[in-house]
Amino acid sequence: MGKIRLYIDQPFVPGQALLLGPEQAHYLSGVMRxxxxxxxxxxxxxxxxxTARIERADRRGGALSLIARSAPQRDPPDLWLLFxxxxxxRTDFIVEKAAELGAARIxxxxxxxxxxxxxxxxxxxxxxVEAAEQCGGTFVPQxxxxxPLARLLEGWDSARRILWADEALVGPAQTLAGLPSGPWAxxxxxxxxxxxAERARLAGMAGVARIxxxxxxxxxxxxxxxxxxxxxxxxxxx
Amino acid sequence: MGKIRLYIDQPFVPGQALLLGPEQAHYLSGVMRxxxxxxxxxxxxxxxxxTARIERADRRGGALSLIARSAPQRDPPDLWLLFxxxxxxRTDFIVEKAAELGAARIxxxxxxxxxxxxxxxxxxxxxxVEAAEQCGGTFVPQxxxxxPLARLLEGWDSARRILWADEALVGPAQTLAGLPSGPWAxxxxxxxxxxxAERARLAGMAGVARIxxxxxxxxxxxxxxxxxxxxxxxxxxx
Numbered sequence: 001m002g003k004i005r006l007y008i009d010q011p012f013v014p015g016q017a018l019l020l021g022p023e024q025a026h027y028l029s030g031v032m033r034x035x036x037x038x039x040x041x042x043x044x045x046x047x048x049x050x051t052a053r054i055e056r057a058d059r060r061g062g063a064l065s066l067i068a069r070s071a072p073q074r075d076p077p078d079l080w081l082l083f084x085x086x087x088x089x090r091t092d093f094i095v096e097k098a099a100e101l102g103a104a105r106i107x108x109x110x111x112x113x114x115x116x117x118x119x120x121x122x123x124x125x126x127x128x129v130e131a132a133e134q135c136g137g138t139f140v141p142q143x144x145x146x147x148p149l150a151r152l153l154e155g156w157d158s159a160r161r162i163l164w165a166d167e168a169l170v171g172p173a174q175t176l177a178g179l180p181s182g183p184w185a186x187x188x189x190x191x192x193x194x195x196x197a198e199r200a201r202l203a204g205m206a207g208v209a210r211i212x213x214x215x216x217x218x219x220x221x222x223x224x225x226x227x228x229x230x231x232x233x234x235x236x237x238x
Numbered sequence: 239m240g241k242i243r244l245y246i247d248q249p250f251v252p253g254q255a256l257l258l259g260p261e262q263a264h265y266l267s268g269v270m271r272x273x274x275x276x277x278x279x280x281x282x283x284x285x286x287x288x289t290a291r292i293e294r295a296d297r298r299g300g301a302l303s304l305i306a307r308s309a310p311q312r313d314p315p316d317l318w319l320l321f322x323x324x325x326x327x328r329t330d331f332i333v334e335k336a337a338e339l340g341a342a343r344i345x346x347x348x349x350x351x352x353x354x355x356x357x358x359x360x361x362x363x364x365x366x367v368e369a370a371e372q373c374g375g376t377f378v379p380q381x382x383x384x385x386p387l388a389r390l391l392e393g394w395d396s397a398r399r400i401l402w403a404d405e406a407l408v409g410p411a412q413t414l415a416g417l418p419s420g421p422w423a424x425x426x427x428x429x430x431x432x433x434x435a436e437r438a439r440l441a442g443m444a445g446v447a448r449i450x451x452x453x454x455x456x457x458x459x460x461x462x463x464x465x466x467x468x469x470x471x472x473x474x475x476x
Binding site: 212237 | 375453457470
């Protein structure tokens with residue numbers, strides 16, 4: 001912590017300047033009080049972490065020069081998070097936590113009992129970027145557009161297994177030890193629960209592991225963090 | 239979900255009315271639109287869940303009559319959460335999540351790098367109550383007053399082991415399998431990290447298991463949820 005880290009969505013070519021938009025330049029100069037000559041860490045999600053020097057930063061924009069790579073690129077395991085959007089703060093929270101916990105892709109889904117008609121995809125993506133900046137990561141998970149779960153499951157690649165957190169399954173939690181590794185998706189339901197049609201659909205799919213998350217009914221945001229944690233500890237890069 | 243559940247801190251004696259304060263009575267009548275004759279679920283943290291009938295509920299107060307016990311009392315495992323308070327929203331969040339995840343006691347601690355001088359203990363306790371109402375639990379963890387960690391460790395009962403999440407230990411997460419059961423406390427550090435003195439103190443204590451939470455640095459609130467999840471899955475009641 002403490003170190004300034006910025007995600008900059010540009011190719012990193014040593015000797016070539018990175019351009020800052022007004023917002024990032026103001027963050028460096030106005031908020032963090034950093035001026036020309038100061039060194040910060042930057043990453044673009046593909047080329048690891050680099051040390052960069054501030055050449056210019058003011059309210060109109062700025063420029064950085066790349067100095068040297070400070071850490072290799074590290075991608076998370078091939079884990080997706082599918083979740084039904086909740087109220088604003090809890091949805092923001094899920095995206096932040098998923099990025100910290102090392103989800104590779106975040107897919108908001110519309111279920112039969114989801115209220116959300118749309119999501120603020122840009123705001124959610126910004127939360128994922130900020131989480132990556134904070135947690136020292138070099139990868140930023142993509143936040144997909146809101147998609148109906150049924151449509152997603154129709155075209156589902158059966159090589160990607162699904163960890164299905166079913167709140168109706170209250171009881172001892174399954175152990176994830178023994179589940180095969182490879183691509184997975186964690187699927188978290190809406191506050192209103194799964195519909196009978198969704199339950200039947202998921203129960204009939206191959207490669208779906210239905211799990212309980214203990215004897216108390218977790219809120220959907222808690223369930224997302226708990227399920228990602230259990231997956232990372234058992235099958236991921238923890 | 240859906241069922242109205244109220245925590246009522248009174249002895250449950252069948253045949254004896256439960257009295258509602260103006261706030262709970264207004265919640266039932268004004269917010270949830272429930273009137274005399276409607277049935278709700280109540281719990282007091284000791285006697286399980288009961289079905290109760292509304293006898294009266296308006297802006298001044300109200301009364302319920304107990305009908306029958308609907309679920310036995312279920313206490314969480316003997317797990318404490320010690321954490322350094324963060325900003326308001328994240329502290330509220332940790333308390334909510336700890337209650338959902340089945341912590342028995344929540345202890346905000348002052349560490350060498352904690353900024354908080356005080357906590358809104360009443361507000362935090364209310365969050366724990368609301369989480370218990372939401373998650374179908376019959377137990378409400380007590381939120382203790384803010385206490386210096388050093389003082390807490392001085393009088394520490396060595397029978398209670400400590401799961402110490404050390405953000406400096408970045409790397410493969412330890413498996414908790416093999417750790418002994420019994421009373422435990424999960425200890426989560428402040429955003430500013432542990433001081434050298436705290437590190438030395440904790441490293442020298444018997445019964446302290448130091449764990450990593452994976453290769454990314456987790457925010458303190460994420461670390462709290464992740465560590466409670468791993469403990470519950472390995473040693474708790476999940």
